[in-house]
Amino acid sequence: MQMMLSHSQNSIPKWCNATLIARELVAADIVLLRFEIVGASYVRHIPGQYYDLRIVLPGGVVSERSYSIANVPNEKGIIEFGIQLIEDGEVSPFLWNLTVGDVIDMRGPSGNFVWNPLEPKFACKHLILIGGGSGMVPLMSMLRQYVEMKKIEPQTPGLCQRVYVVVSAKSIATIPYHEELERIASKFPEVNLTITVTGDVLEEWKRYTKRIDEEVLREVLGDTSPANARIYICGRNRFIDTITSSLVSVGYSLGDIRTERFG
Numbered sequence: 001m002q003m004m005l006s007h008s009q010n011s012i013p014k015w016c017n018a019t020l021i022a023r024e025l026v027a028a029d030i031v032l033l034r035f036e037i038v039g040a041s042y043v044r045h046i047p048g049q050y051y052d053l054r055i056v057l058p059g060g061v062v063s064e065r066s067y068s069i070a071n072v073p074n075e076k077g078i079i080e081f082g083i084q085l086i087e088d089g090e091v092s093p094f095l096w097n098l099t100v101g102d103v104i105d106m107r108g109p110s111g112n113f114v115w116n117p118l119e120p121k122f123a124c125k126h127l128i129l130i131g132g133g134s135g136m137v138p139l140m141s142m143l144r145q146y147v148e149m150k151k152i153e154p155q156t157p158g159l160c161q162r163v164y165v166v167v168s169a170k171s172i173a174t175i176p177y178h179e180e181l182e183r184i185a186s187k188f189p190e191v192n193l194t195i196t197v198t199g200d201v202l203e204e205w206k207r208y209t210k211r212i213d214e215e216v217l218r219e220v221l222g223d224t225s226p227a228n229a230r231i232y233i234c235g236r237n238r239f240i241d242t243i244t245s246s247l248v249s250v251g252y253s254l255g256d257i258r259t260e261r262f263g
């Protein structure tokens with residue numbers, strides 16, 4: 001099978017209809033929604049990009065929010081999201097209540113928070129993915145892309161030698177994509193997985209139990225060289241700002257850090 005990723009898209013994406021074809025939990029507070037886009041509206045995405053989803057709320061109010069794409073680009077017409085439930089939110093509870101067969105409007109793909117291993121400018125020795133909660137969604141697309149390419153085209157020149165995945169969650173139950181992450185890390189020794197749980201933890205949790213800070217990053221990334229790394233951070237503003245300043249203290253330069261802010 002030949003891997004294909006679209007290169008940067010310059011035109012503004014058009015709204016299209018998408019049908020929900022699957023729904024399942026990937027954490028206690030994150031639901032996976034898989035949609036199928038029918039017809040010519042589908043445009044292949046680059047890992048890290050997002051779609052705008054538009055819904056009509058009871059009373060006729062139209063509301064839009066952005067959601068990152070979780071799947072890899074070679075599933076033609078299929079777009080997968082990971083939506084965190086914000087209890088008092090306007091849009092995420094509506095999306096949580098969708099059932100298979102429902103149709104909504106969406107527009108995409110958009111965004112420059114991307115990792116495209118087929119383009120030489122993205123080549124790196126170490127790929128570092130740091131996500132807080134649902135911030136793992138676009139990073140999953142990148143990690144899944146890495147895994148696909150390792151299986152299908154392992155000789156791709158831009159494919160990194162090591163991948164560091166650092167995840168922060170409030171509880172064990174809300175670790176996003178927990179099973180899949182563990183599975184990938186056990187199958188691919190070059191994938192280094194670190195999970196930190198910041199809230200109350202059960203006895204059996206023997207890993208980090210604090211927020212990601214300079215000390216954690218020094219321990220985890222100790223053997224990477226800032227000169228050879230590409231870093232992607234995704235989550236809420238405070239998470240991104242804290243991690244960015246910790247990385248700078250460790251020696252990474254701002255120019256090598258890409259961020260996607262969820263608000």
Ligand SMILES: Cc1cc2nc3c(=O)[nH]c(=O)nc-3n(C[C@H](O)[C@H](O)[C@H](O)COP(=O)(O)OP(=O)(O)OC[C@H]3O[C@@H](n4cnc5c(N)ncnc54)[C@H](O)[C@@H]3O)c2cc1C
Nearest residue numbers: 065066067068082083084086088089090091092134137262
């Ligand atoms: C480029 C981009 C990609 C995004 N990708 C994703 C994604 O993959 N998955 C995902 O779940 N979200 C993602 N978001 C966030 C998403 O767009 C919404 O902001 C989020 O779902 C909340 O919308 P809402 O209408 O439910 O809540 P709102 O009605 O907008 O907000 C209700 C309350 O919740 C607070 N709030 C808003 N967002 C969060 C949050 N993330 N965590 C905690 N409190 C919050 C607000 O401050 C407010 O007090 C992304 C945002 C951007 C900009």
